[in-house]
Amino acid sequence: MHRSLVSLYSHLFFLHIANFCIIYCIFNHYVANLFIAVYVNLGGVKLGAGGLVRAYAETASEECNSAIITKCVLCTKFLVQFSYEHYKKFNMFKMPKYSKTLSTEYSDKVNVTFAVRKEDSEQFVSSFESFYNKKQSIDALTDIICEFEEG
Numbered sequence: 612m613h614r615s616l617v618s619l620y621s622h623l624f625f626l627h628i629a630n631f632c633i634i635y636c637i638f639n640h641y642v643a644n645l646f647i648a649v650y651v652n653l654g655g656v657k658l659g660a661g662g663l664v665r666a667y668a669e670t671a672s673e674e675c676n677s678a679i680i681t682k683c684v685l686c687t688k689f690l691v692q693f694s695y696e697h698y699k700k701f702n703m704f705k706m707p708k709y710s711k712t713l714s715t716e717y718s719d720k721v722n723v724t725f726a727v728r729k730e731d732s733e734q735f736v737s738s739f740e741s742f743y744n745k746k747q748s749i750d751a752l753t754d755i756i757c758e759f760e761e762g
Contacts (some may be wrong), residue, residue: 632664636671647674680761684709686726688752693721697747704742707731709759726757 633647647670686709693701698721709728716722727735732751739749 630667632668633671636668636675639675645675645678647671681758682761683756683758685729686710686755686757687729687732688713688724688726688755689732690750690752691723691725691747693723693747695721697743698723700743704739707735709757710735711757711759724752726755729754 637645637647691701701723706725707727709731711726713724713726714722715724736749736751739747
């Protein structure tokens with residue numbers, strides 16, 4: 612067999628091992644939706660099998676550690692129609708940790724759509740109503756799944 616062909620086969624074998632190390636690293640970090648691209652310069656520094664695998668594994672581990680980890684949470688979607696006066700007061704209202712504003716529309720009133728974690732929704736509604744002394748209505752629309760950053 613031609614020498615360059617043998618060299619190519621050995622590089623492909625090392626790449627297969629290195630790919631396995633990257634996949635193993637991703638599974639160990641419990642990360643999904645992560646893209647790691649590997650550029651191989653066959654004329655570069657000769658690392659050998661161990662050095663190549665170690666370099667790929669370290670790079671994959673660094674990427675997994677720097678990835679933004681999100682958590683998918685079942686939430687209840689709410690709609691509130693505010694007067695502009697009550698909307699100013701809404702900015703002072705303490706929202707729960709797992710909540711996010713989905714949209715805000717301005718017209719003669721301010722329509723705010725937001726999501727709150729399902730387990731917190733009843734407590735949220737009662738604290739919202741007490742904050743506004745039951746002068747502001749809140750409508751639960753549907754259940755949705757939202758992503759929240761961990762940490």
